[in-house]
Amino acid sequence: MRGKRHASIAVVALILGVLLALQFRVSSEPQPAVASGERARELTNDLSELRKEKNNLALDVADLEERVMTARQGIAQAEGAIINEIEKHRVLAGLTAVAGPGVEIILQNVQRAEQPTEDVALFAIRDEELVRLVNELRGAGAEAIAVNGQRLMGTSEIRLAGPFVNVNLTRISPPYQVQAVGDPVVLHSMLELPGGLVETLRDWGIDVQIEVLEELIIPAYQGTVRLEYARPYKEGD
Template sequence: MKGKVFQAMLLSLVFIIIGFMISVQFKTIQGQNKFAASTNDSRVEELTQQLKNATDEKKTLEQQIEELNKKINALDNTSSKTDAAIDTITQDLNKYKAIAGFTKMTGPGVIVTVNDSDIQPKNGEDPNMFLVHDEDLVNIVNTLKVGGAEAISINGQRLIATSEIRCVGPTININSTTYAPPYIIKAIGNPDTLVASLNIKGGIIETLKYYGIKVDIQKSDNLEIPAFINPINFKYAKIANK
C-alpha cells in the first residue's frame, strides 16, 4: 500500500513539473513574439518555427500526461482489489480465531456451578465419590458440546482443543492453572437446548446429584467468555506439506 501511495505522489509531482514547463515555454515564446515585431523577417520566421516546435512538444506532453493518468487509474483499481482481498482475509482470520478460542465471545447460554458434596460418607463408602473430579468436569463439558455449546470456560479459563482438565490432589488443573471448588462452567449456546442436554435422564448431572455433588444450572441472556491467552507450543505436530 505504501508503495502505491508513493507512486501516486510521484506521478502528481511529474504533472506539476510538466505543467510548469509548458507554462514557462509559452511565456518565453510570447515574449519573443513581441520582440519579433521590431526585428527582421528572418527572426520572425525563426520564432514561428520555435512556436511550432513548442506546440508539437505540448502535444507530446499531453499524450504523456494521458498515459500517466491511465497508470494512476490502473493503480487505483489494483489498490481497490487489494483492499477487498485484505478485508476478506481479515474476516476469515477473525472467524478462525473465534473457532480456535482466541477471541472473547459473548452471547446467551448457561452457567453451571459444581461443588463438592456436604454428605459425610458412610462406613465402606468411597469418600472420593462425594468430591468433584476432573472426569466430572470433562463429562459436563462434553455434554455441553453435544448440546451445541459454541464457547466454554471453567473458572474463567477458555477451553480449546489442547486444554487439559486433570486432578492435582484435591484440586483440578485447567490450562496449567490450579483451581479448587466450586467450579463455574460457562457455555454460550441455546440456553434451552443446553439445559435439556445437561438434565437428560441418566446423564452426568443426575449421577453427580446422586452422590450429593451440588450442581446449579442457570440460564443467561448475555454471557462473556474470555479468549484463550496461554502460549501454544507444538512439540511433535507439524504443518503437513501440500
C-alpha cells in the same frame, strides 16, 4: 521605308517583351487569399482530429480509473475476509476473549456428614465428570468454554491432581463454574436430557445449578502456545 519597318518591329517586340514579363511576374507571385483559405481548412481538420484524440484519451483514463477503483475494492474486501477468517480461528483456538449468549453451570460437592464406612471421594466431583460435561457442551455446539475462568483450547487438559483438579496446569477447586457460549436453548436442553450426565450427578447428591444467560464473557487462553512437533502441512510436501 525599311527603317520605319524595322522601327515598328522593334516597338512591337518591346511591347511583347514587356507584356510577357508582366505575365510571368503575375503568374509567379503567390495567391494569398487562396493559400490562406487552404491552410485554415488544414488547421481546422487538425484541430478536429486532436479533439477526437483528446476525447478518446479521456475515455481511456476514465476506464483505467474505474479499473483501479474496482481492484482496490477487491483488495480491501480480500483483506477484510482474511482478517475475519483469522479472527474466527483465533476465537476457535481460544486465543481471543469472546462474549455471547450461553449457559453457566455451577457444580458443588455433596455437603454431608462423613460416615465411617463411606469414602468421601465417591461423592466428590472428579476430573472425569468435568471432562464429560465439557464434551457434552461441545457436542451441543458450544463455541467457547471456560472452567473456573480457564479457557479451554485444543491442548487444554483437565486432570486430577490429588484432591484438586488442574485445568491448563492451574489448580482449581469447588465450586466448579463452567461457562459455555452457544445457543442457550440447545445447550440447556442437552444438559437436562433425562438420564444424562446432569441427572446422574444430581442422583449422586452433587449440587448442579444451570443458568441460561443472554450475555456472558469468556476470557482468552492466558498460557503460551508451543508447538514442538506439529507443523503446517500442504498437499504435495
